[in-house]
Amino acid sequence: MxxxxxxxxxxxxxxxxxxxxxxxxxxxxxxxxxxxxxxxxxxxxxxxxxxxxxxxxxxxxxxxxxxxxxxxxxxxxxxxxxxxxxxxxxxxxxxxxxxxxxxxxxxxxxxxxxxxxxxxxxxxxxxxxxxxTDGGIPGDLLAHLLGDHLGPLAELTSVHRFGGETAMSRGSLRSMLGIAEAMTDGGVAYVDKAWRSGPFAPLAPVPLPGAPEPVALAPFPLQEPISVPRHLAVRTVRGAVEESTRALFATPLTDETIATLPVGPDAGQRGAGTWTIVLDAVAEDGRRARGVVSGPDTYGTxxxxxxxxxxxxxxxxxxxxxxxxxxxxxxxxxxxxxxxxxxxxxxxxx
The missing domain is CATH 3.40.50.720 (NAD(P)-binding Rossmann-like Domain)
Structure with missing residues (x-):
């Protein structure tokens, strides 16, 4: 090589x-x-x-x-x-x-x-x-495989979840601070074959892996609504996180506070963290499928x-x-x- x-x-x-x-x-x-x-x-x-x-x-x-x-x-x-x-x-x-x-x-x-x-x-x-990234590549690739599996899609909803430790690096926190408005209004979604800016209506709760009850979701500015329509026959692509996660991001820390924090999570915190992307797809003919991709340590991945x-x-x-x-x-x-x-x-x- x-x-x-x-x-x-x-x-x-x-x-x-x-x-x-x-x-x-x-x-x-x-x-x-x-x-x-x-x-x-x-x-x-x-x-x-x-x-x-x-x-x-x-x-x-x-x-x-x-x-x-x-x-x-x-x-x-x-x-x-x-x-x-x-x-x-x-x-x-x-x-x-x-x-x-x-x-x-x-x-x-x-x-x-x-x-x-x-x-x-x-x-x-x-x-x-x-x-x-751990969010930008696996979700996009899995979406394409869902399209191969079902054919043309009427709708694709991507939900990003995080488990274990939630410690973030200073760089991630500063990135969130810079796009606070997009996180509040849901950013951009691909709706009826056009990119549209939020705010968007609330999403219905859905069952998610490992959750005992359907989980409340909030629109969120993820990567899939931007990338997936460029290679997949799909009418609508939405991004979402759990409402509890969006609430954590709703009021970003100030740059002054961020500067006082550790540069990033330590090895133990990274090792305890997990990430999961859940993609729910509905084909144009009504058939449904779910793709799930998950892994450890968001920064390592x-x-x-x-x-x-x-x-x-x-x-x-x-x-x-x-x-x-x-x-x-x-x-x-x-x-x-x-x-x-x-x-x-x-x-x-x-």
Missing amino acids: SNHTIAVYGASGFQGVLVLTELARRGLTAVLVGRDADKLKAAAARAGTPDAELRVAAVDDHSALVAAFQDVDAVINCAGPFTPTGDRVVAAAIAAGTHYVDTCGEQPFLRHVYETYPAAAESAGVTVVPAA TAWTAVAAAQRLARGTAPAGVLAPAQAFDPADFLSALAPFGVRWAIEDR
Whole structure:
């Protein structure tokens, strides 16, 4: 297997170090990119790769970013919040002719990338796959498999659930702070073959795995309403979380408070956490099926997923452009590749 070289922007952050560790585990060469050489050096040491190459480039220095992304096979952008600055990293990767993925969970940025960069990416021969995370890739891939199973869909509802410890990194909290309005009004859903902004009507309670009673849901700005309609014949795609989860996110912490918190959950908290995506699909002919994909450690799974996506793009087999995960990767193959990390998935008729 080729020893691809992957640049990690925001390498000194909490998620960045996890990505660096996964690159090292796979025997891939990492190039650390960020604005502070000392922090990059410390991050390389924490990831067990003290001799890794460091390249200094501030997010507002386009020329430096382009130079930093030269001569690498792919870029993984871990520098959130993405909505204010992620544009610059995407543009620099395309200008450098380098494939791009990120660890973004911010729906407004995800939609912006899909709508803004297809022509530039195609012209540069670059593949861009945003939201290469535990939430962004497994749900999109499983949705495609549900479409294969049922045929054209009338409706798809995605519910993201979290179990165990709920500790979050500073970067995740700052991302939530930046999209507080979207979290309050439900963000964007795909309704009757058009993207529409909330607020949306409440969703009916539904039975969920492990829950003794139907669970109250709230509309939420997830990735599937943005990505899935780009590759699946479907009329409506909605995102939701449990109402209790939305309530936790309803009043984001201030940036001043976030700065006083630990940089991220410790190993014990990460190990105790779980994530589950439940996809309920209704076919145009009325048949129903449910897909469920789940795994441990949301930050660890995001690192595994982002690296796996970048490694596949580095092989140069995906088409150029801004692609949903199911357009860039074989869905069943990618999901199966996550099995060693505890990710499980299944589809059942209802």
